[in-house]
Amino acid sequence: MIKIKYPENEIERLAFELLYLEKLNFSETTQGKIDKLLNKIIYNGNPLDLTTLVTSRFNLLHDLNNQIQTFLNEQDSEELANYLNYTSKQPEIAEFFMDQTWLNLDSCFYCNLDSIHCFMDSEDIVDVLEFINRADLQQLQ
Secondary structure (H helix, E strand, O other), X not given: OOOOOOOOOHHHHHHHHHHHHHHHOOOHHHHHHHHHHHOOOEEOOEEOOHHHHHHXXXXXXXXXXXXXXXXXXXXXXXXXXXXXXXHHHHHHHHHHHHHOOOOOOOOOXXXXXXXXXXXXXXXXXXXXXXXXXXXXXXXXX
């Protein structure tokens, strides 16, 4: 994963975070429901909210995850996961980061590969043993 160098200036960083939240495009109703679930969790002396969750530094997310798992029951955790479904938000997240021209994203942002390698179609091979026995040297490499 590419490490993003966020703005060091606090005003620029807050503007960046606000723009990110806007791009996630949660309705007020949905954001209210998310905040209601997260407010059950006290983190660093304050109730947790969506803004804190999605703009926290990466090294804090592990702690936040532990807090969420500790304080939310299974039903609330599932409800929160549905609201924060990455699959549905991925296009907005990708577009947001690609629009930030000051970021240096020279490789694939999601897998950090500098190039994409083409693989030969081996659909007609049904298992690993058949692949090993039938594949030519180039496919094995």
